[in-house]
Amino acid sequence: MQRTDFGDMACSIARTLDIAGEPWSPLIIRDVWVGIRRFDELQRDLGISRKVLTERLGRLVGHGVLERRQYSDRPPRYEYALTPKGLELTEVLMAIRTWGDRWTAGEAGPPTLLRHRSCGEHVDAEVRCSRCGELLHGDEVDVEDGPGARA
Amino acid sequence: MQRTDFGDMACSIARTLDIAGEPWSPLIIRDVWVGIRRFDELQRDLGISRKVLTERLGRLVGHGVLERRQYSDRPPRYEYALTPKGLELTEVLMAIRTWGDRWTAGEAGPPTLLRHRSCGEHVDAEVRCSRCGELLHGDEVDVEDGPGARA
DNA sequence: GCGTGTGAGTTTCTTGAGGGAACTGACGCT
DNA sequence: AGCGTCAGTTCCCTCAAGAAACTCACACGC
Numbered sequence: 383m384q385r386t387d388f389g390d391m392a393c394s395i396a397r398t399l400d401i402a403g404e405p406w407s408p409l410i411i412r413d414v415w416v417g418i419r420r421f422d423e424l425q426r427d428l429g430i431s432r433k434v435l436t437e438r439l440g441r442l443v444g445h446g447v448l449e450r451r452q453y454s455d456r457p458p459r460y461e462y463a464l465t466p467k468g469l470e471l472t473e474v475l476m477a478i479r480t481w482g483d484r485w486t487a488g489e490a491g492p493p494t495l496l497r498h499r500s501c502g503e504h505v506d507a508e509v510r511c512s513r514c515g516e517l518l519h520g521d522e523v524d525v526e527d528g529p530g531a532r533a
Numbered sequence: 534m535q536r537t538d539f540g541d542m543a544c545s546i547a548r549t550l551d552i553a554g555e556p557w558s559p560l561i562i563r564d565v566w567v568g569i570r571r572f573d574e575l576q577r578d579l580g581i582s583r584k585v586l587t588e589r590l591g592r593l594v595g596h597g598v599l600e601r602r603q604y605s606d607r608p609p610r611y612e613y614a615l616t617p618k619g620l621e622l623t624e625v626l627m628a629i630r631t632w633g634d635r636w637t638a639g640e641a642g643p644p645t646l647l648r649h650r651s652c653g654e655h656v657d658a659e660v661r662c663s664r665c666g667e668l669l670h671g672d673e674v675d676v677e678d679g680p681g682a683r684a
Numbered sequence: 685g686c687g688t689g690t691g692a693g694t695t696t697c698t699t700g701a702g703g704g705a706a707c708t709g710a711c712g713c714t
Numbered sequence: 715a716g717c718g719t720c721a722g723t724t725c726c727c728t729c730a731a732g733a734a735a736c737t738c739a740c741a742c743g744c
Contacts, residue, residue: 385702385729386556386580392644394633395563395626399556401637405537405731408554412546416676421692429537431732436693457740459691464671467636472671473660475546477628482545485618486552491680493543499673501665509624510661514652520615520623522650525567529642536700536731556702572721582703587722608711610720686744694737701731707724713717 392532401445402471406430406438408478411464414448415472419461447471476507543683552596553622557581557589559629562615565599566623570612598622627658 388400402408409428413419418427425435439462442448447468453461464472476496483492483506498505511518540551553559560579569578576586590613593599598619604612615623627647634643634657649656662669 388560393560393563394630394637394644396560396633397637398629398633399559403554403559404556405550405554408550409539409544409547412544415671422690425692431734432693433695433733434731437730454691457691459740460693469671470632470635473669474625474628474632476669476671476674477625477660478549479545481621481625482547482549484621486545486548487681493545493679493681493683495677495679497675497677498662498664498667498669499675500667501662503664504677505665505669505674506663507660507669508663509628509658511649511652512657512659513649513654514656515666516649516651518624518627518649518656518658520566520620520627523627523656524648524650526646526648526655528644528646530638530644532644573719576721582705583722584704584724585702588701605720608709608720610711611722687742688744689742690740692738694735696735697733699730699732701729703726703728705725708722710720712719714715 392530398474402442402447404438404441406434407442408475410435410438410442411447411468411471412475414462414464414468415475419463421460424462442468473507477509480507543681549625553593553598555589555592557585558593559626561586561589561593562598562619562622563626565613565615565619566626570614572611575613593619624658628660631658 388396388403391397402411406428410424413424413427418424421435425432439448443450446465448462449465450460450462453459479494487493495504496506497503509518510516538551539547539554542548553562557579561575564575564578569575572586575581576583590599594601597616599613600616601611601613604610630645638644646655647657648654660669661667
């Protein structure tokens with residue numbers, strides 16, 4: 383958790399960051415997404431401190447992004463899985479990945495490829511307009527107050 | 534900057550977070566995007582400490598996401614603007630906003646509306662497949678190693 | 685039954701980033 | 715001369731991140 387609380391700002395970006403924007407949280411979600419679900423696996427893969435991992439997992443579970451479930455009774459063992467809410471966050475992660483591939487990959491090329499099962503191809507995520515389907519660019523939209531403004 | 538350096542992980546998400554994932558950075562980019570470009574405006578709007586704002590702006594400029602330019606000669610006054618690299622990050626912000634609207638807005642409704650100039654409507658950002666154009670869901674893709682894996 | 689190993693955390697300690705508030709410096713206004 | 719504005723700096727204090735050791739419940743091999 384950051385020092386400042388983003389959660390009660392009247393901004394969906396700030397509120398999302400409050401849930402999943404702290405350092406490590408997006409990477410934890412990415413790992414769970416690609417199948418790294420157990421505490422020790424996560425700790426090793428990320429190089430995160432165990433204390434912080436505990437705290438982040440608890441927070442993400444608390445916000446309904448991850449679900450903790452027991453996969454062994456004796457000994458008691460747990461793993462984490464994405465909830466539907468968490469699964470939708472992967473769309474944001476894919477958009478981030480597109481940007482990172484474009485602007486940070488360099489000579490070596492992208493570290494990962496995404497294969498879309500329904501079309502079978504290597505694909506990228508694109509951000510498009512929900513009405514006209516065109517690519518949505520930041521300089522082609524106007525941000526206006528919505529009903530939930532000034533919370 | 535976080536304690537741990539995400540920049541040299543072989544992951545476009547981690548690298549992107551290293552550039553723009555620290556606390557406050559996405560909100561600074563959002564503000565510049567919607568026209569809040571000056572130091573004092575940003576400080577007031579976000580409630581961020583001036584020290585941290587200075588540091589974040591410098592970092593974002595250093596990574597080529599923002600550009601600092603003088604808009605007055607005497608007295609010397611500066612403002613910040615998105616570079617093309619920074620402007621593309623707004624697509625990520627719009628995807629984040631979609632998620633936040635869906636999962637955090639509640640009764641009051643979304644704090645902001647996005648009007649797409651080319652179609653004139655209030656729209657949302659959707660994440661779609663670059664090949665087949667379908668909505669791209671996290672559970673419909675496989676993540677494979679790319680050429681830049683294992684950096 | 686005893687030592688070893690494993691998974692899933694806790695605890696302790698140290699360091700350093702974030703928050704707050706005051707200060708600086710160049711200039712404009714009256 | 716004095717006040718206000720913008721764009722930062724500087725200072726101090728607190729609290730979160732990192733590292734490493736410790737705990738606890740159990741399984742396994744001998």
